Amino acid sequence: QHAWFQLYLCSHTQLVCGQRTKPDTNFVQSSLKGYLSECILSSHQLLHPEFFEAVRIQLAPVEHQQNEYIRISVFYLAAEMSARLRCARELQKLRLARKKQQTVQPQPGSLFLKKACGDPRVSLRDAVAGQHPYFHSRQQLLAYGADPHLTSIASTTAEEFRFDCALHFSRVAMRAGNGFVLADGGCLVPADDGTAGKNEFYQALLDTPGVDQRLLSSAWTYNHYRWLIWKLAALEASFPRVFVGRCLTPELILLQLKYRYDIEVDNSHRSALKRIVERDDTPSRTLILLLSRIITKSNEQPPTPAGSLEAEQATECTVIMSGTQVEVSDGWYGLRANIDAPLSELLRRGRLRVGQKLIVHGAELVGSDDACSPLEAPSSLALRLSANSTRLARWDAHLGYFRDPRPFPVPLSSLFGDGGMVRCVDLVVLRSYPLQWMEKLPSGAFVFRNDRAEAREAQRKADGQERSLEALYSKLEEQFDKDNLGYPSHRCLGFRLHIKALQDGSELYEAMLASSDPAYVESCLSEQQLRALQEYRQILADRRRSQLQAELRRALSSIEEVPTARDVTPIWKILVAGYADPGQLPGVGKLNVFNLLSAQAALLHLLLLPSAPMQAVYLGAPKEEFVVLRVWGGLAQHAAQELVRPGALLAASNLQWTGERHSSFPALFAGENASFSLGPKEVHLREAYRKLCKAVPVIWQISTILCQLEEPLNILQSTMNIHTFIFLPPIMKHPNVQVWLTVMKSDEGTSTHYLWYIIFII
Known part of the structure; x- marks a missing residue:
């Protein structure tokens, strides 16, 4: 039953039954009945079966004539209230239409001004006296006076949550049917059933002074309405003694919506995920994100069970396979995230649950290279999170970019072999092993050698290559000399009698070759002839060397199996250990190592076997x-x-x-x-x-x-x-x-x- 129907039903029933007043026959004339029927039918939500059942139960002890009178009175008042609310909505539409033609100047809201003034603020941890979030059953929350629908609010159902205005506003304001003017001047007009949801708050935000409706969309409001409802409901459910009835209220929702409008629209301050999706910032910096939803691969939009926190926790414990997609949020927008096998296993075991905060570093944005709005992001766009760079954050940590963008150190004992890159790890070096050399053979196998064995192997390879080249060079040289072996011409033989008359180096060289005693001929040469002969010999040697080198290159290029360079990598192995308390290691060198690549333990065992x-x-x-x-x-x-x-x-x-x-x-x-x-x-x-x-x-x-x-x-x-x-x-x-x-x-x-x-x- 709708609460404000019960309000009018009880009040008018007591009035008529107390005075025992008989109904006025003029009141039930046919013309009036037709008017009531028209009003009731125009608002079909008033004809809910539960409402009729409530009327029947309340009027059972009353006489039939009085029963008819009270029933018609209640329906008349309900129809009148519905008509007033419709009138209030029409007036709101007129105001918005007139406002659209005007130039709207920014007008900061009260919440923005209060946070910007710089006054000391009480932290959330101090507000709850250092307590930690604790799960409360529905009966416990009702005992604290919480909203009956509080336990049905989850991250997937928060957008559809509707406020029961009878629980938050007075009877006089409800009876007036003119809407409710909340903080910052926004007018909230409920629906005909007395509830207010995302659409009503969207209209109220547009009606707030300083809000330009040309800069605001319904999708933007619905998105922030969802995250605000879930956040405030979680505060009341986790700390009912402190926050019940103080967080999940229409006035605070509208205040928060106006504050977010001031921040994002008027001051152009974007949240972390929005800057990442719009490609204006890197996702590899340290982020604190909220795990808001689990998305399975087989069913990307799983139906939410009829709503309770117990049902949502049961959904979290379902079997989650490797490659699971989840939704993470920075409190302003949500984005899909691909998690690896260790994080999926933590989800399956219940160590990681919806509602927990994660601190991540080195995340990657995959799926699309185009900048887009987070509200228009395709389903393929997602963050890639690795277990070795993801840890649980404090429950009261601020979402978004962490104040220190550097990677945070993680304990060595918490690493996963298949958890991806380790951005930073604290460790102590226990032992440094001798330098090793890893050679990758052409067959794909790996051979490890120490310094002595590597030097010997390198020398053996170098000697073998040198011997092969020398043998090939000797073969080419022999073939070259054989091909270029000639006999001097008869013209040169004639010059033997006139050897002293020769001055050209080539003629002298040919004359010596033609002579039976080249040494005697050379001894008969003058210094100038010897100089010319030596220069010609040098020219022949250079020409021979260049031709041999060309032949050698040609021969090497024709060989099918050319000896390639060795693929050798130096490896320095160290034995490290983690530590829990730095004070236990005085005088010991502690290191922060960055960007380590982890591997499966089974793979390491196979490599070392x-x-x-x-x-x-x-x-x-x-x-x-x-x-x-x-x-x-x-x-x-x-x-x-x-x-x-x-x-x-x-x-x-x-x-x-x-x-x-x-x-x-x-x-x-x-x-x-x-x-x-x-x-x-x-x-x-x-x-x-x-x-x-x-x-x-x-x-x-x-x-x-x-x-x-x-x-x-x-x-x-x-x-x-x-x-x-x-x-x-x-x-x-x-x-x-x-x-x-x-x-x-x-x-x-x-x-x-x-x-x-x-x-x-x-």
């Missing part, structure tokens, strides 16, 4: 204690063949404990990060190496120790079903370094090699 054969290296101590070191790709992969030799003290770092259970020995793994050295440069390794050198027995004792270790090692190798885990006793104590004096045996091929070995496990 050893595909080359391993070489097992057995390490031993004088007390028959052993450990096996498995070298990925063998010692040749690390260019350590020269280092691993009998009697050498070797330092190895960056080893990994594998914990193999199928081996008879404790196992260590030397991957691509492992490094071997006969003289470590690190300070802590050099100190350990020096102490170990003092503990090593003299050279003549090595053969005796090797013979003692060979027999138990062979026994352990033959009994592979027995899992023996013997840990080597450290020679020295160090918080980060463990050092052992060991003997190595390699099972590569049939030969057996022994050497002294130290292991540094950091």
